[in-house]
Amino acid sequence: MNFTKYFINISLSMLLSGIAFSQEKRMAKADESFNRYAFVDARKIYLQVAESGYESADLFKKLGDSYYFNARLEDAIPWYEKLTTKYADDIDPEYLFRYSQSLKSIQRYEEADKIMEQFNTITGNDQRAEFFMNTRDYLKFIEMQSGKFRLLKLSINSKYSDYAPSFNNQGELIFASSRGGGSGMSKVVHEWNEMPFLDLFSSTIIESNGILQTPKKLKGKINTKFHESSTSFSSDGQTVYFTRNNYLKRKLGSNVEGTILLKIYRATLENDKWTNIEELPFNSNEYSIAHPALSADGTKLYFASDMPDSRGLSDLYVIDIHEDGTFGEPKNLGDKINTEGRETFPYVSDSGRLYFASDGHIGLGGLDIFVTVPEELGEFSIPYNVGKPVNSSEDDFTFVLNENTKIGYFSSNRAGGKGNDDIYSFKQTEELITTCNQYVAGVVTDASSREVLVDAEVFLLDDTNNELQRTVTDSKGRYRFDLECDTSYIVRANKIGYGPTEALLTANNVLEHKHDLALQLSKGGLAEKEVKPGDDLAKLLDLEIIYFDLDKSFIRRDAEIELQKIIVALNEYPDLKIDVRSHTDSRADDDYNMYLSERRAKSTIKYIVEKGKIDRSRVTGRGYGETALINKCADGVPCSDDEHQLNRRSEFIILQK
Known part of the structure; x- marks a missing residue:
């Protein structure tokens, strides 16, 4: 036996084992930061571990997530790519979804769609996968929806984070910003992204063009050393609902794991200062409730939460506000609105339309803004992507619109901005598509000669054989019927001297779709x-x-x-x-x-x-x-x-x- 070689092999094995043990210790330290959402601190260690040559599925997951949850989707791509190629049989399918979303951020849509096909194959019944498979031509619809808003110039953004605009119904726009205020910039930064904590600011709106005057910090006890953001005001502007970290009367609360979550608070305006701050009774220390949105009549409050019955990372809910100011029970808005992803930042317009941000519904990448219109019994329609230029391949969120002036605002972290998140203003120039538009069209031909048949009768019937519409083919043998989404039909064609023919057709829930259905008639029939x-x-x-x-x-x-x-x-x-x-x-x-x-x-x-x-x-x-x-x-x-x-x-x- 070669004892020298044996000793070298043992020494090398011990060295490698020691290196692996050392990296695992560093990983454990990074995981502590990651688990308390200190993504920047965690990432620094993960990158050092990766640069040393250490590899694992967990390392690639955490590195990808540390960028993904800080909305740096492009930087997440290399790590999700390594994860899905080197550990394809050892990953949660959720990472395929995140990888697809990240690819969209740099407009690699074909690759993103292929990843979503894998995601659908593995998950089977995931709602996001179902939406994707039913809307494979989503880019075509978004293109049709696009161009209905014109972006305007806005000069109030800082080099930090500015977002969550809302109308206070007193001629001002209220928004959240980490720019600080008063004598100087806050030195306290948030572990999540190393940005200063958010405060609430107001800026007077010049109605003719949506330009905002110099912002000023809200007065009163509404701003603290922790986060305040996403406000919603009563119609008289005297009551505000707002999001804040779990902090009231100088007491900071956390869940059982020590994480400080979000809650909704209510305050009233007295002598131009916000006071009487109270926590809403349906908050919890164990999950977040955030981003309030009041209905125009003040009887309903919409919000986002990850409470126990939520379907995804956050769902949208609604709760009744009684005349005496008390509340009913939170109600999840259901599968039509909520997915296994993120639905967040709701806003209800004066006409009752619900706008919100989502990465679970099919969009251009990151969070996209969607609109859903009110229907009977308090329900909402399927959501419609509002298109470009409001939506982009990055995160787009916190949309508000004055339906009288058609001036509105939203936030985005898209390239070309001044800070981490920026507020954009816009003018709506056209109405959005908010109805499902499907139709069936085709050509009727002779089954033998393939010649087109002019003046053939074509019938559209429901699935119980009731006639809904009828037409005759034109000079080129063509016909067309408008359809309703998610509905089954029978299409029947007939012509003297020919036997009739039928075809079953089911309209899906694709928002804009043409069903091509050619029909062939054979000569004869029973009469012949x-x-x-x-x-x-x-x-x-x-x-x-x-x-x-x-x-x-x-x-x-x-x-x-x-x-x-x-x-x-x-x-x-x-x-x-x-x-x-x-x-x-x-x-x-x-x-x-x-x-x-x-x-x-x-x-x-x-x-x-x-x-x-x-x-x-x-x-x-x-x-x-x-x-x-x-x-x-x-x-x-x-x-x-x-x-x-x-x-x-x-x-x-x-x-x-």
Whole structure:
């Protein structure tokens, strides 16, 4: 044995083990900072560890997150990239979502979409993934929505953080800023991003153009040495709801882990100073409640929170404000608004529209601003991205709008700003798209010659066969119908000398979408054929064979299309009567197959009668089990699944024409 080599190997192993142990100790120290949201301090150590050559999934997660949660999405990309390539089988899918969002920040949309496809495959039922899969042409819609706001010049921003503008209904804009005030800049900085703590400032609005005068700090006890931000004022400007760290009467509160969270407070204006500061009763030390938004009539307060029933990092809630100033119970705004991501910074306009920031709904990157319009029973519509230039590939948030002057403000950390976050002003020049706009269009052609068919009748029916619209094809064989989102339809075409044809169509929830549906008609139909009792109507109409899944009796979607053609024939020939004969394959025992075929016959008859509104006396039928196989696949004969499926069929025998 080579003892020298053995000693060197042991020494090297011990050295590497010592290095790894040392790096793990440094990681543990960084994790302490990370867990109390001191991302900047944690990042310094993580970077040193990474530069030493140490690698782990946890290190890459924390480095990516330390940038991601400080809205430095571009800087997060290299670390999420390392994480998803080197530890693909060992990561939470949430990191795929963060990686996709980060890629959007530098407009790498194709790559971001591919990552979202992976995210959808892994998660399956994540709402963000569902929104993405249903709105694959989201960039097209955002482009259509864009250009409805014109940015204006604004000179009140500092080199620090300025955001959360709100109207105090007294001709001023109130906003949060870390610029400090009074005799000088605060020396206290926040561990999260090493920025000074936020205070509230006011600036008089020049209504004609939205320009703001020199800001001044709010008077009274509303500002403290901790964060104050995101305000909302009563219509008379005498009451304010605002966000602050858990701090009241010089007492600082924290959760069980020692983290200082956010709460909403209320104050009143007396002699031009804010006083009577009180904490709202539904706050908690164990989760944040923040970013209040009053309805115009003052009866409802919207806010963001990560309380226990929240779906994501933060959800939007609403609570009733009673006449005596007391509150009801917080109500989550539900899955239409909230996702597994961040929904935050709500604002309610005078018309009742709810604007908010989200990274869970599909946008351009980071937080985007969305609008949802009020519907019946206090519900809201699906959210609509407000488009560029308000939204960008960075974080865009805290949107407010004066609907009378069409002047508004929002905040963003986009490139070209003066500070960490900046306030932007805008003029709305056009109304936003806030309704789902879908339609179906296509060309009707001859199935054999492919020639376009002019003056063919095309019908739009609901899924219970009620006619909604009808049209005739133009000189190029074209037709078009407007649709409602999330609704099922039947599109039917007919022309003299041709047999009718139908297609099922389901409108999705994509906000702007065209469904292309070409229809082909075959010459003849029953009028051109010799029809006698005993004929199979399906064969006369050249229908695809209607199959059933193994051991199932429900009507498959492909079968629905063919059954609609049976319904058309029954409607076209009022004296026509048919007998539905259902068959199974030879698998399972004889008695069970007879029972199964009976279920299939009843299911088929029920569909024809209920969907087609056909008199029950015109449609009879029963099951035949495996008594009429059409191939060799009897008991004990080896056959493929496709061969067995040929026997799981329905026939439509004409009894009377």
